[in-house]
Amino acid sequence: MNATLPPNACPPHCRECRLRRTRAFTPVEPGVLDFIEGFRASTLAVPAGGALVHENQANSRMFTLYSGWAFRYKTLSDGRRQILNFLLPGDLVGLQQEFGDLSAHGVEAVTDCALCVFQNDSLWSVFREHPRLGYDITWLAAHEEGHVDDNLLTAGRRNATERLAMLLMHLYRRLERVDLVEADGSVAFPINQQHMADALGLSLVHTNKSLRRLAQLGLHELANGRLRLLNPHALERIAEYYDRPPRLLPLL
Amino acid sequence: MNATLPPNACPPHCRECRLRRTRAFTPVEPGVLDFIEGFRASTLAVPAGGALVHENQANSRMFTLYSGWAFRYKTLSDGRRQILNFLLPGDLVGLQQEFGDLSAHGVEAVTDCALCVFQNDSLWSVFREHPRLGYDITWLAAHEEGHVDDNLLTAGRRNATERLAMLLMHLYRRLERVDLVEADGSVAFPINQQHMADALGLSLVHTNKSLRRLAQLGLHELANGRLRLLNPHALERIAEYYDRPPRLLPLL
DNA sequence: CGAGATCTTGACTAGGGTCAATCAATGTGG
DNA sequence: CCACATTGATTGACCCTAGTCAAGATCTCG
Structure with a gap:
């Protein structure tokens, strides 16, 4: 057991998050950052090849990919597989699962991945207590759909x-x-x-x-x-x- | 000019909406219905073949398709076209446009269409004042992405x-x-x-x-x-x- | 009735799939 | 250090699904 954090692991506090220093993301007020950190239930490391979400699993959690590569996919019964999109650091994953009934897709780690996992079943409370974050989540959902649109054209x-x-x-x-x-x-x-x-x-x-x-x-x-x-x-x-x-x- | 409403036109009040009687949608409180009706800026009829959203148009409005068929699509410069998904009565359209910069896609009417058009640039206010509706919109966005996922697998x-x-x-x-x-x-x-x-x-x-x-x-x-x-x-x-x-x- | 759409079919072609073998890089156990 | 297994990249041979071209057939509609 090693107490030092591997270099790609999620830092204990959001204010130390490498991603926020990249200029790719909207800056947030310190107070909002605290809320986000509170919304985060845990962190998780998944080894390369592991499943972040099983293809037919309901009730999985929502999380942000902090480091590593993963992908969303669907398969047919004879094994044909379609990768829907790749997930890179900063991507929000699993929003669809929060809404239940939606079409099943799996998420698999390409490399070792570190994730910030959010509290289960609390998405509605985020919208209620922090509408701005709800709005942002919707933005991300629309953005991800844009990627799938591109891939469908391709x-x-x-x-x-x-x-x-x-x-x-x-x-x-x-x-x-x-x-x-x-x-x-x-x-x-x-x-x-x-x-x-x-x-x-x-x-x-x-x-x-x-x-x-x-x-x-x-x-x-x-x-x-x-x-x-x-x-x-x-x-x-x-x-x-x-x-x-x-x-x-x-x-x- | 004929004063009587064509049979497929949007009714003047949401409580008369045919779609809400179909059991496909979540029932809403009368108060929420009033809010929705207030959020609706106008109704619009688009003839078959007409454009609901031009492929490279920013700042278009968000709306719900009340009657008729339409589709979202993208094209390549040499004319190859990919239809991303079909839009049927009850579908929310144009959420992506609300967020600006996103990948351009057009929306075209297959048949004559009747639309309930929502106020421009007021999406954020919906989230702020009626988080429940914001949550619902996100649900719809995730649901539509599920359709695109299916189509990509296909x-x-x-x-x-x-x-x-x-x-x-x-x-x-x-x-x-x-x-x-x-x-x-x-x-x-x-x-x-x-x-x-x-x-x-x-x-x-x-x-x-x-x-x-x-x-x-x-x-x-x-x-x-x-x-x-x-x-x-x-x-x-x-x-x-x-x-x-x-x-x-x-x-x- | 003529002009467009849309649907059908046949003939031919080609982009991409399948099968199979080889090679390179790594890892494992002994 | 070597025999052997595993994973991934590469290539050639061959085939088939789906694309292209072209000509009719139907159907609308002004």
Whole structure:
């Protein structure tokens, strides 16, 4: 048993939160920060590959991903899996579960993850006692739906090359916002080609070949779990990726 | 100019709302109903084919679809279009626009539509003054995201036949909930095969052939803008459509 | 009746799926 | 340090689902 915190674990107090120093999130009053910290019931560490939410589990909790990568997914009975979106540090997860009956989706950790878990069944009290936070939560829900919208356009109407270019750009830009790009311009990129295939609605083999093509064109470099974009402009053009003006998001 | 209201127009008062009599929505106190009616700024009729929201328009309004069909969509520059989800009576539309910067999507009327339009820029005041409604709006947002999740699984991982079976079942069940099934078991089904193709990520021709096959198998009948399911059980099996326990939704 | 939509079909093509083998990187136990 | 198992990346061969092109058939509607 080691008393020192691993570097990616949730800090004991929200005011020490690394994410709030990234300029990606709306600043909050100290009082609100205290409320959020009170709303937080616990922290949790989930190892790579572990389930944050089981696909058919009701009543799971709501939480914010503090560090690590995860993804939401749905599967068909014969095993076909669709990744709905990737979850990166700062993302709120599990809002849908709070409302019960909604379509089942699982959440799985790609890497080791640290989470801030919120109190169970207290979402309504948040809205009642702190309408501003309720408003923020709704904003986040709408924002996440926007990501799923994008992914649906990608899976439904882009070809394999465009899909991969989209995925690379999209994730890179999101990582950029939370300061996860290293000085050399590379980012940790822990997903494998099966994840990409499942996110894009492609087969593993075709994902490999299309990704290979992009690499050979000199558009990116992906090795040893690190991604570097060598020609982001070209990737954006291929994917028709439009960077929306970065706007501050709420962080719970 | 005719002073009598067309049959599908929004009634002047929410207490006369047809939708609230359908048992699909959570009952509300009379006082809350008055608040909702006050929040409603106007009603609007949009003709078939008209735009409820332009694809790149910011600051559009939020509204509830009272009658008619519409759909949310995104397009690529060369014209490829993806329908994100269909909007049926009772659906809340445009929440994302309220939050600005979000990914652009258009909303287009399939049939003539009647809408209850809410006051602009007053969403925050709803949360502040009526947290319960804020909570309900969030519920609806999460619910709509659930539909998009389903559609992403469909577009990404189901084959053409499964996609069509899914679409038919999904829309039929939704119409059922708002009492739009006729006594003979048929429903008005105003979308054409291009709409279906764009919703499912298929080409028009392949949509036609796959749909034809389902009809020839005796699973459904679709003609003159009316749909009747002849073998819903088989369609559910093909699509792996799981009817979730119908639960009441909020209605604004 | 003519002009558009929309729906159908057939013929052909191609993007992407399936199968299978190989290779590289890591890890494990002995 | 090595035999062996496991996971992930890569490639080639082949096939099939779904896309494209094109021509009719229906149906509306002014």
